[in-house]
Amino acid sequence: MSVVRIPVELGERSYDVIVGRGVRSELASVIRDRAPKALRAVVVSSEALVSMPWAELETGLSTTVLTVPDGEAAKVATQVERLCTEFSRLELSRHDVIVSLGGGSVTDLAGFAAAVYLRGIAVVHVATSLVAQVDAAVGGKTGVNLATGKNLMGAFHQPLAVLCDLELLETLSPREIQDGRGEIVKCCLLTGMSLGDIDAATSDQLITMAISYKCSIVGADEREGGLRALLNYGHTLAHAIEALQLDGEDLDIRHGEAVAVGLAFAARLARRLGRLDNAGVQRHDDALAFFGLSGSLPAGLSAIRLLEAMGRDKKAHHNLTFVLAGENGYETVSDLNPEVVLSELVNFGGVA
Ligand code: GLY
Numbered sequence: 001m002s003v004v005r006i007p008v009e010l011g012e013r014s015y016d017v018i019v020g021r022g023v024r025s026e027l028a029s030v031i032r033d034r035a036p037k038a039l040r041a042v043v044v045s046s047e048a049l050v051s052m053p054w055a056e057l058e059t060g061l062s063t064t065v066l067t068v069p070d071g072e073a074a075k076v077a078t079q080v081e082r083l084c085t086e087f088s089r090l091e092l093s094r095h096d097v098i099v100s101l102g103g104g105s106v107t108d109l110a111g112f113a114a115a116v117y118l119r120g121i122a123v124v125h126v127a128t129s130l131v132a133q134v135d136a137a138v139g140g141k142t143g144v145n146l147a148t149g150k151n152l153m154g155a156f157h158q159p160l161a162v163l164c165d166l167e168l169l170e171t172l173s174p175r176e177i178q179d180g181r182g183e184i185v186k187c188c189l190l191t192g193m194s195l196g197d198i199d200a201a202t203s204d205q206l207i208t209m210a211i212s213y214k215c216s217i218v219g220a221d222e223r224e225g226g227l228r229a230l231l232n233y234g235h236t237l238a239h240a241i242e243a244l245q246l247d248g249e250d251l252d253i254r255h256g257e258a259v260a261v262g263l264a265f266a267a268r269l270a271r272r273l274g275r276l277d278n279a280g281v282q283r284h285d286d287a288l289a290f291f292g293l294s295g296s297l298p299a300g301l302s303a304i305r306l307l308e309a310m311g312r313d314k315k316a317h318h319n320l321t322f323v324l325a326g327e328n329g330y331e332t333v334s335d336l337n338p339e340v341v342l343s344e345l346v347n348f349g350g351v352a
Contacts, residue, residue: 001166001204006212008138009219010158017138017162017211024126024165027099028060034160035122037095042087044110045101046070049128054168057126059099064090072246074105075144077153083113087121097122097160103129103176104136104255108151111142115157125162129172130180131256133164134187134210135231139218149243149312156223164211166204175254181291182256184210186233186263188287190330195286229332233323234262240309244301251298260288264295265348266322272344273333275326296349303350307342 003020015034018026031038041059047067049055057063066086068074087098100110100123107125114123127137143154169177187210188198201209214231221227238258245251253261267284270276288295310320320336346352 001202001208004208006208006215007219008158008215010222013158015159015161017164017215019133019164019166019208019211021167022165023163024054024057024168026163027124027126028058030124030161030163031059031061031097031099034124035095035097038097038122040064040090040092040096041099042066042090042092042096043099043101044068044083044106044113046074046103046106049102049106052171054171055101057099057101059097061097068106068109071103071105072145074109075151077144077146079109080113080116080144083110084117087113087117092117092121094118094121097124099124099126100137101126101128102132103127104132107132107137108142108154109144111137111140111157111159112144112154115142115155120157123157123159125159127162127164128168130169130177130207131183131254133162133169134180134207135183135214137162137164138211138214139228139231140222145246147246149309150239150246158222164207166207178291178293179254179256181293182234182238182254182259182263185287185291185293186231186259187213189263189284190230190233195283195290198287198290226332230323230330232332233330234259234266236262236310236320236322237265237306238262240306241298241301243309243312244305249301251301253298257293260291260293260295261297264288265297265344266324268348269322269336269341269344270324270326272340273324273336275324280325297345299349301350303342303345303352306345306350307338310341311338 005016041061041063043065048070098114100107125137127133140156140158142157143151146152241258267281321334324333
């Protein structure tokens, strides 16, 4: 696949998501074009990635590399303070640029540090995981977790560009690829792709489709006033499962895997509410199976704890909110009856 530039149309904050093999080598020219006054760059990456042979990025500027912990351990407020303190010691100015190099935790953390340091400096994301390429790094959502839930502290801060180097996907484990597929299958369902369409597409085409879909949604509704909430399809239950995991529940589930479970549940909840027929549920199950994803709830989770965690989800606006399929396509449905959701969770394998 040749290099594809997918625009996110946001007026003066517009940018491209650049997708293709080897596109990390475009970093210096992106910085030169988009941040011509920058004198310094700070690359923020995880300890595991920074030692990789491909991780040495050419920014075209005097560059310092800062490392952060791997995975969700990076997404804490103390890391934001640490990074901003380092930026300040390095005397980074408003003209300078942060480069995040990593998966979704790194792009979320570095993006948030860039959003708040000096009230906002430029950031370019070099997304190395499939989840980051098709979702986390695109669209300007940045943030960290609090003890009470995921992504509860953050900011919208659009990058200057996102580089999705497909070559880097070859460095990922099969499980990391599965993780990203949860977000891709979500986009396949939301865009109404048939199983035949999915089967006919190459992996690169599916990735590009998912990124293009997200870019168009973000361009239409940057701040999640309405349309962008559709991207939360499958996420109400996914975030609840992840919140239980953060809270110490003995689980080993990744974001995309949790989204897959959330998609299967959302289809069943829609059926329970008379919004979707059995064939619609089967479409969800078939799509998940195509990508080798399990739509089953991990064993032993308390239905009531999941329900409580859903009520705390920041996207729930203080009531139970799901994106659900229906006659008019997908839409956000609020104020769901907790008893109905609880009973469907029990049908879905939650412990009563
Ligand atoms: N991950 C959902 C969004 O960016 O809106």
